[in-house]
Amino acid sequence: MGYRVAVVGATGNVGREMLNILEELDFPVEKMHAVASRKSKGVEVSWGDKTIKCEDIELFDFSTVDLVLMSAGSDASRLWSEKIGKAGPIVIDNSSAFRMDPDVPLIVPEVNPDAIKLATKKNIIANPNCSTIQLMVALKPLHDAATVRRAVVSTYQSVSGAGKAGMDELWNQTKAIYGLGDARPKLFPKQIAFNVIPFIGAFQDDGYTDEEAKMWKETHKILDEDIKLTVTCVRVPVFVGHSESVNLEFDRPISPDEARAVLRDAPGVMVIDKQEHDGYITPVDAAGEHAVYVSRIRKDPTVENGLSLWIVSDNLRKGAALNAVQIAQLLDETGIIKPASGYRSITV
Structure with missing residues (x-):
């Protein structure tokens, strides 16, 4: 007993993680469909202890499912999500296509x-940007405790944020450099192996990139439109896991100890913060995990009521697939979706 579910973009990094996490969290699935573009029709993907074959999105009847997890990119979402929604199921869309639509909730x-x-x-329902999700999970409890007035964020985003092609480029360039091969960039604008690139997305007229703009626009929609936020997004030679250096200004004094206590009680957060070896988190530590990790919590004496902290999370999990599955759980818990059998799940 359970829901009829389709994962669109099932052959991609996030699509595969969606299938894995639906299984890990024991989301009640009666029938699972893997859906992709025509070129991926028949490709097998793992579902639980078996494999299922991808179905062609052009031929799939979406009126036969209750829930669609969409991870096929913005262009595909613009083409398909509204059509799918009109056919009956609720779409949880992992792209940026509908995040700023006032009629579409953007949820962490x-x-x-x-x-x-x-x-x-x-x-x-729109799934926020991967970097926004982990920032929101850490900022929400602090904002509730002592209102955040301003945030300065620098991201260190892994190549998996650019999909399998990004991971392949880092791997191939690394091998090429060691083997004196061709390390010229193909996907990224500059060499990513042994380098960092202070540019993700496309430049806007104000000099920021659209990736940076996503973070403040989504923060305003999700949390508080009065928070002043400036962002620099950087691509780094890490396979999985986004990191963020965050500087915060509050409307009242908040000590590092109070911040640690607030964050330790917050859902989805793990505080790893000691001034010793292994007293902080790195992307390698966070890969494959569900939590948003916070480390290096310290007072910033250069501003009034300031704190600095370090936030790390697996961008394919909490930054994408896990958040989408948690939204599905929320739909189930609230009764917005109901399986034909009437069975209801309990969130893990």
């Missing part, structure tokens, strides 16, 4: 679960 379940009430306006 630990932060703004009440936004789920808007889900049936278009039958679409």
Whole structure:
């Protein structure tokens, strides 16, 4: 007993993680469909202890499912998500296509679960940007304790944020450099192996990139439109796991100890913060994990009521697939979706 679910983009990094996490969290699935573009029709992907074959999105009847997890990119979402929503199921869309649509809720379940009430306006729910998700999970409890006035964020984003092609480019360039081969960039604008690139997305007229703009726009929609936020997004030669250096200014004094206590009680957060070896988290430590990790919590004496901290999370999990599955759980818990059998799950 359970839901009829389709994962669109099932052959991609995030699509595969969605299938894995639905299984890990024991989300009640009666029938699972892997859906992809025509060129991937028949490709097998893992589902539990078996494999299923991808079905052609052009031929798939979406009226036969209850829930669609969409991870096929913005262009595919713009083409398909509204059509799918009109066919009946609710779409949880991992792209940026509908994040700023006022009729589409943008949800991080630990932060703004009440936004789920808007889900049936278009039958679409937007999954935020990977870097925004981990920032929101850490900022929400601190903002509740002592209002955040301003945030300065620098991201250190792994190549998996650019998909399998990004991971391949880092791997191939690394091998080429050691073997005196061709390390010229193909996907990224500059060499990514043994380098960092202070540019993700596309430049805007103000000099920021659209990846940077996503973070403040999404923060304003999810958490508080009054938070002043400036961002620099950087691509780094890490396979999985995004990191963020965050400087915060609050409307009242908040000590590092108080911040640690607040964060330790917050859902989805793990505090690893000691001034010793292994007293902080790195992307390698966070890979494959569900939590948003916070380390290096310290007072910033250069501003009034300032703190600095370090945030790390697996961008394929909490930054994408896990957050989408948690939204699905929220839909189930609130009764917005119901399987034909009437069975309801309990969130893990």
